[in-house]
Amino acid sequence: MELPSLPKPSTSAGRPVALTVPEWPDAVGRMEAAQKGTRTRIGMSDVHTVTAMTEQLSSMDDQFGGRTARPLAATFLVNTVAPFLRTDGPEDVRKAMMSAASDLCYLTGYMAVDEGLHGLAQRYYLKALELAGASEDHLTYCTTLRGMSVQAVDLHQGPMAKRLADAAASSSPQAGPRMRAFLAGQQAHAAAQTGDRRSALMYLQEAEAAMDKAESRGKVFGSYDPAALNYHTSQVRFEMGDVHGAVAAMQESDRLRYSIYRRTRVKERAILAERQLSVGHLEAACQTWGLALDDYPLVNSGRIDKRMTDMFNLIRPHARNHDAQALYERARAVVRPELVPA
DSSP, rough: OOOOOOOOOOTTEEEEOOOOOOOHHHHHHHHHHHHTTTOOOOHHHHHHHHHHHHHHHHHHHHOOOOOHHHHHHHHHHHIIIHHHTTTTOHHHHHHHHHHHHHHHHHHHHHHHHTTTTTHHHHHHHHHHHHHHTTTOOOOHHHHHHHHHHHHHHTTTEEEEHHHHHHHHHHHHHTHHHHHHHHHHHHHHHHHHTOOHHHHHHHHHHHHHHHHHHHHOOOOOOOSSSSHHHHHHHHHHHHTTTTHHHHHHHHHHHHHHHOOOOOHHHHHHHHHHHHHHHHHOOOOHHHHHHHHHHGGGGOOHHHHHHHHHHHHHHHHHHGGTTTHHHHHHHHHHSOOOGSSSOO
């Protein structure tokens, strides 16, 4: 997610401007008013609070998974952001608050997808679209449509995923190269799932060209990057039947991924292992699953738990293989008990 950075503290003659510290009764009154939704005005500092919290929650999601982060995001939405949206303020502040709330709703929907709560995710996504439209926030609007496409393609609803990906792209006609790569990569994946090979390759080439332009302008940490593009390349190749090519692209994605994206690393290593096994590379698959298990205890994700269940089922027929047997026994000790076969 691309989020606005927090403003730097203002200074005077190189020294910080003095802050007015409220007396204790006044501070308590402000907190109680915020909790009750009785504040009379909001300001840009409140908007910055929401964007900063969204950034922190996004980082928690990347590292610990949706089951850990979404309850915190939902609580913040209900207890803090919703009262802000009901409070008066200057028009530009209210518009900025709706935009910030839209971004948080999108993120919370993304977390719900990670939990496997797809109906809940769609409700968050629809609220994000509503708020983005009201605030004229094209970035979050098209990002949310793309997120809905990702959800659809993961549920093997290719035609719906394609419509949503195309709608996201058409909603951002003046996107920069990194955003264009972000959108075209998803269009490529969705097109490949519908069997439209020609469009899939066209969009993938478009994503690659846009990424080259974006990278030449300098890396932007936390946005669509070469690891994500290689993930889409792997998905397109897999959908078109090139499993060996899919494995190579997923390995490159894993090599390029920033270390903070732990949840993504575990999930995509599990996918890589499944594909290595499908082309007969049992030992390599066991090694990759083992790497996924290294980080698994720190991540609470419904999608990853589903991959772990699949892992048990896929390696069971290879129980006589030493590597498979060792992986199976290690997984029994690491994976959540309710997922371990009886």
